[in-house]
Every structure is written in C-alpha cells, then in structure tokens.
Amino acid sequence: MLExxxxxxxxGSFKAVKNVSFSIKxxxxxxxxxESGSGxxxxxxxxxxxxxxxxxxxxxxxxxxxxxxNILKMRDADIRKIRGKKISFIFQEPMTSLNPLHKIExxxxxxxxxxxxxxxHTAKKEIRKxxxxxxxxxxxxxxxxxxxxxxxxxxxxxxMALACDPDLLIADEPTTALDVTTAKTILExxxxxxxxxxxxxxxxxHDLNLIRKHCHDIHVMKDGEIVExxxxxxxxxxxxxxxxxxLLNSLPTTLKDRFNPKKETILESKKLTVKFPIKKSLFGRxxxxxxxxxxxxxxxxxxxxxxxxxESGSGxxTLAMSLLQLQKYEGTVSFMGxxxxxxxxxxxxxxxxxxxxxxxxxxxSLNPRLSVGEIISExxxxxxxxxxxxxxxxxxxxxxxxxxxxxxxxxYPHExxxxxxxxxxxxxxxxxxPKVIILDEPTSALDVSVQIQVLDxxxxxxxxxxxxxxxxxxxxxxxQAMSHYVMxxxxxxxxxxxxxxxxxxxxxxxxxxxxxxxx
Amino acid sequence: MTPHSxxxxxxxxxxxxxWSTVLFAIIFLTTLFAELIANEKPLIIFFQGDIYTPVFxxxxxxxxxxxxxxxxxxxxxxxxxxxxxxxxxxxxLIEYHYQTINLALKSPAPSPPDTHNILGxxxxxxxxxxxxxxxxxxxVLFGLSLTVLSSIIGIIAGAIQGYYGGWIDLAxxxxxxxxxxxxxxxxxxxxxxxxxxxxxxxxxxLLLFSWSSLVGVVRAEFLRTRQLGYVKAAHALGVxxxxxxxxxxxxxxxxxxxxxxxxxxxxxxxxxxSLDFLGFGLPPGSPSLGELLAQxxxxxxxxxxxxxxxxxxxxxxxxxxxxxxxxxDALDPHMKGDINAGN
Numbered sequence: 001m002l003e004x005x006x007x008x009x010x011x012g013s014f015k016a017v018k019n020v021s022f023s024i025k026x027x028x029x030x031x032x033x034x035e036s037g038s039g040x041x042x043x044x045x046x047x048x049x050x051x052x053x054x055x056x057x058x059x060x061x062x063x064x065x066x067x068x069x070n071i072l073k074m075r076d077a078d079i080r081k082i083r084g085k086k087i088s089f090i091f092q093e094p095m096t097s098l099n100p101l102h103k104i105e106x107x108x109x110x111x112x113x114x115x116x117x118x119x120x121h122t123a124k125k126e127i128r129k130x131x132x133x134x135x136x137x138x139x140x141x142x143x144x145x146x147x148x149x150x151x152x153x154x155x156x157x158x159x160m161a162l163a164c165d166p167d168l169l170i171a172d173e174p175t176t177a178l179d180v181t182t183a184k185t186i187l188e189x190x191x192x193x194x195x196x197x198x199x200x201x202x203x204x205x206h207d208l209n210l211i212r213k214h215c216h217d218i219h220v221m222k223d224g225e226i227v228e229x230x231x232x233x234x235x236x237x238x239x240x241x242x243x244x245x246x247l248l249n250s251l252p253t254t255l256k257d258r259f260n261p262k263k264e265t266i267l268e269s270k271k272l273t274v275k276f277p278i279k280k281s282l283f284g285r286x287x288x289x290x291x292x293x294x295x296x297x298x299x300x301x302x303x304x305x306x307x308x309x310x311e312s313g314s315g316x317x318t319l320a321m322s323l324l325q326l327q328k329y330e331g332t333v334s335f336m337g338x339x340x341x342x343x344x345x346x347x348x349x350x351x352x353x354x355x356x357x358x359x360x361x362x363x364x365s366l367n368p369r370l371s372v373g374e375i376i377s378e379x380x381x382x383x384x385x386x387x388x389x390x391x392x393x394x395x396x397x398x399x400x401x402x403x404x405x406x407x408x409x410x411x412y413p414h415e416x417x418x419x420x421x422x423x424x425x426x427x428x429x430x431x432x433x434p435k436v437i438i439l440d441e442p443t444s445a446l447d448v449s450v451q452i453q454v455l456d457x458x459x460x461x462x463x464x465x466x467x468x469x470x471x472x473x474x475x476x477x478x479x480q481a482m483s484h485y486v487m488x489x490x491x492x493x494x495x496x497x498x499x500x501x502x503x504x505x506x507x508x509x510x511x512x513x514x515x516x517x518x519x
Numbered sequence: 520m521t522p523h524s525x526x527x528x529x530x531x532x533x534x535x536x537x538w539s540t541v542l543f544a545i546i547f548l549t550t551l552f553a554e555l556i557a558n559e560k561p562l563i564i565f566f567q568g569d570i571y572t573p574v575f576x577x578x579x580x581x582x583x584x585x586x587x588x589x590x591x592x593x594x595x596x597x598x599x600x601x602x603x604x605x606x607x608x609x610x611x612l613i614e615y616h617y618q619t620i621n622l623a624l625k626s627p628a629p630s631p632p633d634t635h636n637i638l639g640x641x642x643x644x645x646x647x648x649x650x651x652x653x654x655x656x657x658x659v660l661f662g663l664s665l666t667v668l669s670s671i672i673g674i675i676a677g678a679i680q681g682y683y684g685g686w687i688d689l690a691x692x693x694x695x696x697x698x699x700x701x702x703x704x705x706x707x708x709x710x711x712x713x714x715x716x717x718x719x720x721x722x723x724x725l726l727l728f729s730w731s732s733l734v735g736v737v738r739a740e741f742l743r744t745r746q747l748g749y750v751k752a753a754h755a756l757g758v759x760x761x762x763x764x765x766x767x768x769x770x771x772x773x774x775x776x777x778x779x780x781x782x783x784x785x786x787x788x789x790x791x792x793s794l795d796f797l798g799f800g801l802p803p804g805s806p807s808l809g810e811l812l813a814q815x816x817x818x819x820x821x822x823x824x825x826x827x828x829x830x831x832x833x834x835x836x837x838x839x840x841x842x843x844x845x846x847x848d849a850l851d852p853h854m855k856g857d858i859n860a861g862n
Binding site: 321324326349350351353356357359361364365366369370378379383425428432 | 747752756759766767
C-alpha cells in the first residue's frame with residue numbers, strides 16, 4: 001500500500017535520512033526502531049509532507065508511493081486530501097497535540113467537517129461512535145483537554161486519527177509519554193482496531209519490547225539509515241547487524257546483590273505526609289487538601305538502593321523533594337539520626353552536602369550559561385570546602401569518576417549529549433562526598449543504550465563510594481537492575497514493600513502485579 | 520568564539536544600531552566636556568610670558584593690568600584689548616557659556632542665527648547652541664542616572680517578589696499598586712513649593728515613582744525560572760539564596776530587562792524635559808531642553824528656538840531607541856540572522 005524508495009531527506013546540507021526504503025502492506029504493523037536523532041520521525045513526517053517546504057529537500061531518486069501515486073510529486077491540494085483522510089498521525093505528546101482552548105468534541109468535528117463534509121449537528125453521533133470504538137466514555141465529549149488524563153487524551157488523539165477511516169495510521173512513539181499500565185491498554189486498543197478495520201500501522205519507537213510485541217516487520221535505523229530489516233521474530237532471535245545486537249543487549253540486567261538490613265541507616269523518614277491546599281477560604285486558610293504523599297516511612301542503607309516505583313502522579317517526586325527539604329511536609333526526616341526539619345536554615349544548608357539529587361531531565365537541570373567546571377564546583381564553593389586550587393582537583397576527580405574526559409571542564413551543557421549531561425549532573429552530586437543520592441528518574445530521558453551505561457556508572461559509584469541511593473522510577477526494568485529494596489507507590493501511599501527478589505517473585509498487591517505484567 | 524564576542528559581533532552587524540552608538544557616543548562625550556567647548560572664558564591665555572587657564576582658575580582683572588579686583592570679564596572689549604596687547608588667548612569653539620548674555624546683539628533678543636550665534640539667541644540674549652550643549656549633557660546624565668538607579672531598585676524588588684512568592688509577593692504587589700497610583704505631577708508641585716528643586720531633588724523624587732517599570736518583567740521571569748531544574752539543583756547543593764538569584768535566575772531576566780530599558784531611558788529624559796517645560800523642573804536659568812521648548816512656544820516669531828529643541832529631542836531619542844534595539848537583538852539567542860545559524 002505504501003512504498004518508500006531511496007528516501008533521502010536533507011535539511012540544508014545535513015542529511016537526516018539516507019536512502020531509506022521499505023513498504024507497508026494492508027493490515028500490517030511495521031515498526032521503526034532507533035535512538036533519538038536516528039531519523040525515525042523525519043521519515044514519518046516525510047510521508048505526509050509535514051516538513052517546512054522551504055527548509056527541506058529530497059534526493060532525486062526518492063519516491064514515496066501511496067496507492068501507486070508518488071506523494072513527493074503531488075500538489076499541496078492533493079496532499080491535503082490524503083492527510084487525515086487516508087493517512088493519519090498520532091503524536092508522542094497527547095498534552096501538546098490537543099488545543100487546550102477547545103472542547104474535545106469541537107476538535108474532532110473539525111476533522112470530520114474538512115474531510116467528510118459532516119456538519120456540526122450530525123457530527124455528534126459520529127463522534128459518539130468513535131468514542132465507543134476507542135473505549136472512551138462518550139460523556140467526555142464536552143470535556144476540555146486538561147480535564148482528561150494522559151491515557152484518555154491519547155485515546156482522543158486516536159479517535160481523531162480514526163475519524164475519517166484512514167488506511168494507514170502512523171504512530172510516533174504513541175505510548176512514550178504514558179504510564180506503563182496505560183500504555184498497555186492503548187496498544188491493545190490499536191491491535192483491536194487493526195484486526196477489526198484492516199488498518200495498517202507504522203509504529204515508531206525506541207522501545208524494543210513494544211516493537212517486539214506488536215509489529216510484523218521491523219526496521220532498525222541508525223544515523224538516518226536502515227541498518228537491518230526483516231520479520232520481527234527473526235530480527236530479535238538472530239540479529240545480524242552490530243547495532244541491533246547492541247540495542248538488544250542494552251536492556252538492563254537484574255542486580256545480583258541481596259538486600260542487607262544490617263548496614264548503617266543513612267536517611268530515614270517516618271510517617272511523611274505532604275498535603276497541597278486546593279481550596280482556600282477568604283483568609284487564606286486551606287479548606288480542602290490534596291494529599292500527595294501519605295504516611296511514607298522509608299529507610300536508606302549505606303551502599304544500598306531503595307527503589308520507589310510508581311506511575312506519574314503517584315507522588316514519587318514530591319516525596320523526593322520532601323526528603324531533600326525542598327518541600328513542606330508533616331512527619332520527620334532524619335539524616336544519620338538527626339532530625340532535619342528542626343535545624344536552622346544555616347545548619348541545614350551545611351548538611352545539604354550529604355544528601356544530593358540527580359534529576360530526570362539533564363537538559364533543564366544544568367544551567368546553560370555555566371561551563372561544566374563551574375557547574376560541578378558550585379557546591380564546593382557554596383560549602384567553602386577548600387581553596388580554588390583543590391577545587392580544580394576535586395572537579396577533575398569527579399569528572400574522572402563519571403568517566404568523562406577532563407577537557408570537558410570548559411565545555412557548556414549545549415555541547416554535550418544527553419548521557420554526558422547526566423554524567424555531569426552525577427559529578428555535581430558526588431563531588432560533595434554525599435552519603436546518599438536521590439535519583440529521580442535518572443535515565444528516563446535517555447536512549448536505551450545510554451541508559452545502561454549510566455546505570456552501570458551509578459552501580460560502580462555506589463560500590464566504590466559506599467553510596468546510599470534512593471531511586472525513583474516508573475520503569476520496572478531500571479528498578480530491578482538497581483534496587484536492593486523496592487517500595488511500590490500508588491496515589492501517595494506505599495502499597496507494597498519488600499526486598500527486590502521477593503517482590504519480583506511474589507508480588508502481593510494486585511497493583512504490583514499489573515505493573516509487572518505491563519513490562 | 521565565546522558567547523560574548525559573538526554578541527558584540529552580532530551588534531556590530533546591525534548597522535543602524537552600530538552607527539547610532541557611534542553618533543550618540545560622539546554627542547555625549549562632546550557635551551561631557553561642555554566647559555571646554557562653549558565658554559565665555561578663553562581656554563588658555565599667554566600673557567607677559569606666563570600661561571593662564573581661566574576655565575579652571577579665576578583671575579582678577581588686575582592680573583591683566585585692569586583696574587578692578589573682581590574676576591576678569593573676558594567678554595569685555597577693554598579686557599580683551601589688555602590681553603591682546605601683551606599676549607594672546609585661545610578661545611573655545613563657542614565663545615558663550617550657557618548663562619552668558621550676548622550684550623552685542625544687533626537685533627533685539629531673541630535674535631536669529633548669524634555668524635556669532637549659529638543657532639540664534641533665546642529671549643534673554645543667550646546663545647542657543649551653548650545652552651543646547653549644556654542642556655543635552657544634563658538631560659542625558661539625568662536620564663542615565665534615573666534609568667540605572669530605578670533599574671537597580673526595580674530588579675531587586677522584582678527578584679525578591681518573584682523568588683520568594685507567597686505573602687511577600689502579595690503584599691509587595693498591593694503596595695506597588697497603591698504607591699504608583701499616587702499622582703506624580705501633583706506630588707512634584709507640592710515638592711516645588713517646599714524646596715527649590717535641583718538636579719538631585721528631582722532625581723530622588725522621580726526615582727520614588729519610576730522604579731516600578733521593571734518589577735513586572737523581572738518578577739515574572741523569576742517566578743518562571745525558580746521552577747527550573749537547575750535552580751532546584753542549586754538549592755539541593757546548599758547554595759545560598761542570593762547567589763542562586765544572581766547566578767542562575769537573573770541572567771534569564773536580562774533580555775526582558777534590556778527590552779524595557781530604552782523606554783525607561785527615553786521616558787526619563789522626556790520626564791525631565793516636560794517638567795522643565797511646565798516650569799516645575801530645574802531651577803530658573805538652568806540650560807535644559809524643556810526650557811528651550813517653552814521658549815519656542817512663547818516666541819513663535821523665533822522658529823529657531825522651537826525647531827532646535829524639537830530636532831535635538833527627536834534625534835537624541837531615536838538614537839537611543841536604535842541602540843537598545845540592537846542590544847536586545849544581540850542578546851536574544853532566538854533572533855533570526857544569527858551568525859552561527861546552520862552550524
């Protein structure tokens with residue numbers, strides 16, 4: 001149905017996609033897998049000609065034939081008839097791809113009125129049908145996007161994409177922004193629609209598990225080229241290209257160490273509760289609260305990792321912020337036996353060197369205006385640890401520890417890759433010789449192969465420096481690879497906690513079971 | 520290339536801003552040395568083998584063989600003759616101070632432009648060009664000081680509000696609303712009836728009512744930036760609040776601030792001008808653009824007064840706007856025409 005031949009896409013002199021050829025048959029699911037910057041999305045956008053026409057140029061031999069017509073040579077008006085009607089697109093971010101100012105109903109009606117010429121009053125019926133198709137309560141029709149959860153929004157996106165009965169659905173990382181349990185239901189929905197309607201799907205993802213479960217054919221992309229393609233099963237069983245092997249090997253492996261409760265307790269919280277006021281009375285007294293974290297008691301031991309796993313909105317990050325004393329809370333947090341919230345600001349600031357954090361997004365957690373050296377030495381300066389001369393040495397030592405070259409000292413964050421930035425963030429934390437580091441989704445913004453390197457680095461550092469980690473993640477693989485002890489969090493409460501081996505073998509609570517199944 | 524040299528290069532590439540800067544610099548530097556350019560005293564007198572510098576030191580007439588012990592009036596033909604008999608004098612380009620009344624006018628004041636008074640004289644027989652040079656100096660200095668001071672106060676106030684938020688922010692915002700709804704002009708009139716307003720009085724008083732313009736943008740920028748990851752990271756490192764504000768947040772507010780600056784600067788200059796125009800400004804006799812405008816209005820038969828004041832203000836304010844436009848574009852990393860585009 002769709003055939004791409006020798007597709008080359010250039011932005012100025014930069015070739016984003018080189019000589020890519022593949023085809024999609026009716027009712028087939030084709031997966032493109034690759035890391036960020038490999039040209040997956042550029043390829044997908046070319047199919048619908050969604051690049052800015054002035055900045056893009058195509059190779060002379062390139063052709064994208066859809067039902068035997070070359071899309072690259074079509075006029076704008078003809079392409080518009082294909083967009084949305086014959087080929088639909090689902091984007092990664094359901095947050096930003098819906099207009100926040102309009103009701104869902106109106107946004108779907110727009111697609112209907114353009115392609116099917118259905119007017120507003122008859123559109124309602126049509127939308128109701130679509131909502132049933134994507135398992136969404138039709139009452140949600142008159143909701144605004146912010147009133148829906150991520151999963152519901154993605155369903156709305158799918159409903160919009162299906163509005164005109166397309167032949168081909170392009171799904172660009174359809175579940176990356178969603179929680180694991182939600183992602184599972186969305187993928188099941190796509191599978192159901194494929195069977196019922198004979199829909200073809202082009203699935204783009206960096207997630208190997210997802211591709212493996214849902215695709216017939218698979219194409220592995222690297223640096224704009226397809227390095228390996230074939231039937232999904234055969235590629236996963238017998239990868240031929242080195243890069244494919246490398247990708248398959250980059251799934252994190254389970255930690256071998258066992259949980260040992262006899263080690264020294266570093267950070268401990270007792271009955272930690274965080275409430276956010278929702279409504280306030282006239283005089284500013286909160287009337288109702290949202291309890292983000294409820295009665296969480298945890299202990300971190302030196303040289304070991306406590307993993308906290310939960311989906312978005314479960315209060316993981318709020319918990320981390322409270323442990324760091326960056327968020328008001330009830331209950332107590334003590335560091336090596338000393339209760340932190342009773343300390344004066346000055347004493348607390350001095351103690352801060354002992355508990356550090358590594359944030360999820362290495363792009364926002366480093367000040368773009370400071371060089372790597374300045375970023376790492378900031379904590380040293382704040383704590384007046386030593387003279388300038390020994391600052392330099394400590395910064396160099398920290399860079400060595402995180403396996404970065406020393407000449408990185410004078411670079412700026414924008415010159416570094418995601419993995420390198422995260423290493424700098426880790427260096428910034430360890431340069432202060434902390435006892436405990438809170439890792440807030442340390443690898444979820446990184447590519448799979450980089451992810452495994454960063455996890456290995458963290459393990460090495462833990463062993464060498466006897467660090468205690470509190471690892472926050474939504475990814476069961478990461479938790480399994482790092483944690484000695486696991487706590488499962490849902491709606492601000494700990495629903496289950498146990499040493500790793502025990503939890504993964506015998507999950508007790510039904511929620512833990514669904515989490516484990518969704519992997 | 521370091522970010523700074525790139526910014527400078529980008530500024531230079533903007534021809535209009537670059538030449539405006541050069542022109543403004545020339546005008547401003549020249550007027551800074553107004554005493555050496557327009558004065559009623561010679562720069563150097565060579566008299567009977569000795570060198571005298573009347574601009575810097577006062578000499579009695581007797582030094583040059585005159586009769587009075589009072590300070591020599593070098594415009595007096597008698598004194599001039601005394602000096603030229605036994606030596607010589609170098610005069611400034613314009614032989615009038617802003618207060619000098621030209622007593623040798625051929626037509627009644629205000630007299631039209633001629634070879635002695637290039638831009639004519641005002642209604643008291645004072646040289647317009649000389650007054651203009653001194654007037655530009657005082658206007659620009661006033662504008663710059665007011666801008667710098669009110670920016671400093673405004674940035675600090677905005678930073679504190681945005682950074683701490685909550686009650687501090689709420690209370691401060693209400694205070695600003697009340698404070699800046701006071702009618703400035705009436706307050707000035709009251710002030711003028713209590714003291715004789717001079718440069719410093721006016722500066723201080725206008726400062727009280729002008730620092731709010733930056734508060735809004737700086738506060739907004741701080742509210743936004745304090746949520747960013749690297750600010751939280753700095754907190755977690757134990758960095759002190761004022762260092763976080765200075766090092767991590769303030770640079771983000773610079774572009775927004777610089778965008779506002781030209782309006783504050785031109786606003787300051789025009790405020791002084793309009794006060795002078797209304798007669799509530801600098802003390803009588805001071806050289807000022809506003810007073811020249813008022814004279815132009817009172818003497819419509821002498822168009823050189825009004826036209827001079829108009830063109831001076833128009834050119835001065837335009838130059839400033841062009842300069843700041845260039846600075847803003849150079850600082851903004853998102854502007855098109857980046858010399859690094861395509862890398």
